[in-house]
Amino acid sequence: MSQATILPLEQSGLDCSRYAKGLFIGGKWVPGAGIAVIDPSTEAVLAEVADADEAAARAAVDAADAAAPGWRSTPPRQRAEILLRCHTLMLERLDELATLISLENGKALTDARGEITYAAEFFRWYAEEAVRIAGEYRMAPSGSNRILVDMQPIGIAVLITPWNFPAAMATRKIAPALAAGCTVVLKPASETPLTAYALADLYAEAGVPAGVVNVITTTRPGPVTAAMLNDARVRKLSFTGSTGVGRTLLAEAAKTVLSCSMELGGNAPFIVFDDADIDAALDGAMVAKMRNAGEACTAANRFLVQDGVYERFAEALGKRMAALRVGPGTDPATACGPMITRKAVDKIETLVTDATKRGARVLVGGTRLEGKGFFYPPTVLADVSPDAAMAKDEIFGPVAPLYRFSTEDEAVRLANNTEYGLAAYVFTTDLKRGLAVAGRLEAGMVALNRGLVSDPAAPFGGVKQSGLGREGGVHGIAEFMEPKYIAASF
Template sequence: MAPDTLHGQDYADPALHAQGLYIAGEWLPGTGIPVVDPATGDLLAEVPDACTEQAMRAIDAAEAAAANWRSTPARQRAEILRRWFQLMTEHADELARLISLENGKALSDARGEVAYAAEFFRWYAEEAVRIPGEFRHAPSGAHHILVDHQPIGIAVLITPWNFPAAMATRKIGPALAAGCTVILKPASETPLTAYAMARLGAQAGVPPGVVNVLTSTQPAAITNAMLADPRVRKLSFTGSTGVGRVLLAEAAKTVVSCSMELGGNAPFLVFDDADLEAALDGAMVAKMRNAGEACTAANRFYVQSGIHDAFVAGLTKRMAALRVGAGTDKATEVGPMITTAAVAKLDRLVSAAVAQGARVHTGGKPLPGNGYFYPPTVLDKVPLDAEIAHAEIFGPVACVYRFEDEAEAIALANDTEYGLAAYVYSADLSRALRVGKGIESGMIAINRGLMSDPAAPFGGVKQSGLGREGGVTGILEFMEPKYFAVDF
């Protein structure tokens, strides 16, 4: 895609998105946060390091814009979201390259993310005009019951680094469709994409103050300050379970409504009757999307005894053949990890498992040279008490375990504090559904390795979160039901 000749802008240029904080439709210059290319460690740009005072300024801007945006007709809000979708689509190649630069993911993954991210704007452009209500008779016959849904108010949106476009649009789309104004705080590792989203939003017609973007190296301080402000009525967070618990405690002080999409440790179950090649195809998608740096990534592969050895051999062959390199290289299939700390964590988990008796079939050691690279890795014979069996791996490491029967498979799948995603492969659909019902998880993929869809509710149970994003329910996370008792 050529640069935007109308506006003279190339959305793949990091410098374009390092103009400052985005508050009230203006760019407020500043520096302090280096953004680096994880493939090389080279500096891409610097973005501002916001302080608490600037966070309050963002709330002021969101409050100033709230009444007009709330009263903007749903069709008009929908048309703005639709234009935003179109602009993202027009600039898809540039946005994908920008994501690859700051996040490291392979261009193919980045293109997939841009398409997925844009769909949230299209989906919620459609949902904005379908906000539900109720009218019914009270059972007593004394009156009528009317239920309206109204915007919940100013929303603080906190997004992670692994899907810098999609995690932003998955929150901004329903919030704006509902009539809320927002303050987006993206991860410091990948802020450029968030600022690119704001720039495109302005071109799409988003009024000043409706969307504000802050970056900060003091996330706890500015988030706590915003949550303490009575004007903020919603927190939508995607990130680790540990941070989510802290934010829930903070939000409780002012009784702020919370949506939490937290950690995962997805099991991938393969029964003897499964199509082996289809299961391997699905395993590669479920494990290696975004190089394993995804909350829905399959971490624990439970394979029935009759197909176990063939599955390990097939997975090893496929993983070993993947090309590792800079995300911006078109030949790359697996990009770098996000930081050196991420590589160190993978090395520690794998080394500890091997010391406990796990067997390495491919990979298993960090790659030398510049950049933050860890190779695709397959382990089996992993002890069930190894740390890697219970941790959110967040990298290209697949651990394969053997099981004998359905009951054991379900018990193993549920042996985790998480409950976000799970995968089941079997030729027997009734068994797959039965097993899926037995697994404690918010989302189940049957005979496929990709489950995320803007039209479906995304979220988990147990320590994987509260609420749902996407689908017809996602917009209701940003609305309050209001009941009217009416006597005509």
């Protein structure tokens, strides 16, 4: 497979420097520089954003604290209207925002447009939830008093988001926090900060008051985050990222007994039974594996295929993967963009080399692409050993490793043989079997006969070391609220 022609940077038609105005604190731009944002397709510098220190982090908390009383007391309907305006503006600027994501992230334009649509939907969903926050009123069993439960905003929330979905990972946290009446400080990944800053301007235009949403970037995430988490006014941490970093943040949050939501790593099994609709399974596989070129925590990481359809599935998946066009995200013909960094390509290469040394057969791809940009081709590996490193670690790239199984019990055992439990995929035409297997899988989310599991209206999150809490759905807003119980006699 050959690498597609890289478009010159200027052909995108977007001036990225206009999104790099500084840190966004208290509704104002605080000028600064120091963090170069790289286009992974060309390795060109797109812009340079501000590099926050601990003082800037404390200033962001100050701004969130100053805005908190006013936002907390804003009527739910008024908060909802502002969130709906955010939704509308994001869709009006879909092409601009998608192009920005494709430039700083490398994501194919089709995926980037899908991300903006998905990200915007969180504002519409939580605009609806903002006016439906319910409490409780009932008689105590003893009859001595009434039990009143009032759901109140938890307080200032620190939100930390990754580089792979720079719009959706932010709105999935910001929308429920604002709907609940909380103010926030967002720290996006330094690899893809421009989208977060572009959206900060959009929120202000939509009517989000100054200080309700603050955005800072830094090359010193440890001390800068600690400065916020150790501030007694901060009462919530919501983090999406690796399990290793999540453990470190949980330890830091323990110092102030901070409420934590954690969406961490994954190792998703994709199970194909002999009775599956193979065409549907292949369609699902391409979505589950190749969304964002495999750089997703929900990406299918292990393809477990039953003996009877193994060779047929492997051959057909290889053909589909080989047909994908590799190139820069901004090229409309691109189906598989670059990885986020050269280090990411190095990791994928190491995992593939390890698998082949243990007996895996390369059906498609398997060799990094040379030249400018951080490209790795769509790859299919057959007969991968369960002892291979990629069976345990997230690949985070366009590599589909295939493993055989014979029985349903074996499939479940292999699927659950991981410390992670975020997403899983099951393909079978036997609905009874599908639901039974879904119930046995140790995963927070299971997609049955489909390759996409995420939905703003559903609870997103994992079990085991894949996280704590849920985002999305009615559960997402509850993460930003505390129940206050009042015992009343009258």
